[in-house]
Structures are given as structure tokens and as C-alpha cells.
Amino acid sequence: xxxxxxxxxxxxxxxxxxxxxxxxxxxxxxxxxxxxxxxxxxxxxxxxxxxxxxxxxxxxxxxxxxxxxxxxxxxxxxxxxxxxxxxxxxxxxxxxxxxxxxxxxxxxxxxxxxxxxxxxxxxxxxxxxxxxxxxxxxxxxxxxxxxxxxxxxxxxxx
Numbered sequence: 001x002x003x004x005x006x007x008x009x010x011x012x013x014x015x016x017x018x019x020x021x022x023x024x025x026x027x028x029x030x031x032x033x034x035x036x037x038x039x040x041x042x043x044x045x046x047x048x049x050x051x052x053x054x055x056x057x058x059x060x061x062x063x064x065x066x067x068x069x070x071x072x073x074x075x076x077x078x079x080x081x082x083x084x085x086x087x088x089x090x091x092x093x094x095x096x097x098x099x100x101x102x103x104x105x106x107x108x109x110x111x112x113x114x115x116x117x118x119x120x121x122x123x124x125x126x127x128x129x130x131x132x133x134x135x136x137x138x139x140x141x142x143x144x145x146x147x148x149x150x151x152x153x154x155x156x157x158x
Contacts, residue, residue: 002049003029005058014086018122021146032061039065045105047081050097060084062097064105064114071140073115073151078105080116080132080154082125095128102132102154114154119147126150 007029010016016024040046047063062082068075080102082094105114116134118125134152141148 002058003033005056006033006049006061009058009061009083009085012086015083018119018125018147019083020119035067036063036065039067042066045078045109048097048101050093058085059088060093060097062094063101069117071117071149071151072138073153074117078109078112078114080114080129080134082128089124094125095131098128098132111155116152117149118152119145120150121147 003026007024007026010019010029010032011024013023016022022028036046043066045063046065047061049058050060050062051058060083062084064078064080066076067079069079080098082098084094102114114134115137116129117140118129120139129152132154134154136150137153138151139148140151
């Protein structure tokens with residue numbers, strides 16, 4: 001029942017600007033839901049669909065999950081990620097949710113390496129990553145991506 005609202009979260013072109021530059025698709029949203037369900041089922045953690053109190057629309061998707069990216073240090077590891085709809089940028093939603101997620105993850109799963117990737121130029125996400133304790137460990141440039149990816153980690157080795 002969250003598929004349509006998750007699609008609406010990522011449908012806005014400005015919200016997607018730092019998500020690879022591709023248009024939103026129902027397939028992408030469906031795969032995001034499946035990846036999240038699988039992460040929860042297999043690993044005991046995943047992302048949270050964030051709503052404002054008493055409201056139905058999803059305004060953010062934030063958390064930690066397992067994925068396979070084909071990038072150095074990002075295959076089959078804990079990955080942090082956050083997407084906030086542009087109508088809710090600058091309100092501290094991602095920071096509040098991600099700090100709570102990281103605190104919960106450390107208590108529940110032990111302090112371990114967590115990686116994330118942020119497109120170059122996404123200054124708000126880079127600031128949040130730094131505030132959460134992530135440090136840059138590499139970069140990845142792909143010919144089919146609009147901007148290089150900056151790779152970050154918190155704890156452990158890449």
C-alpha cells in the first residue's frame with residue numbers, strides 16, 4: 001500500500017536531482033520496497049518510510065539497508081541512505097531520523113562499518129554524512145552517471 005506514496009516521494013524532478021538523474025519510475029519504487037523488505041527480513045534492519053504525524057504521504061525514506069552496488073566498499077555491507085522530498089528540505093527531517101537510526105543500529109547490531117554514497121555537489125547530504133560521523137574513503141566516476149559519487153564510511157575499513 002506504500003508503493004504509490006513512495007513513487008510520489010521520488011517523482012519530483014528536483015528531489016531526484018542527486019539520485020542518478022534518471023526519471024522516477026514505478027519499477028524503481030517497487031524495487032526499493034523489495035530491497036527494503038529483504039533487508040529487514042534477512043538482516044533485521046532497513047529503511048523507514050517517514051510521514052508527518054497524522055498524515056499519510058511519505059515525506060522521506062531514511063535508514064540503513066543491505067544492497068549490492070558494484071562499487072568499491074559498497075557490496076553486501078550496511079549502507080545508509082536518505083531521500084527527503086524537496087517540500088521538506090531544510091527542516092531537519094533527515095538529520096533527526098538518521099541520528100535515531102544510527103543510534104538504534106549501534107545498540108541493536110553493534111558498532112560496525114556503515115557506508116554511503118553521495119553524488120558530488122549534494123552539499124546538504126555531505127554535511128549530514130559528516131554530522132553522522134561518515135568520512136570520505138573514495139570516489140567513483142561512471143560514464144552513465146551525471147556526477148561522480150563520493151563514497152563515505154563510518155567505522156571499520158573499506
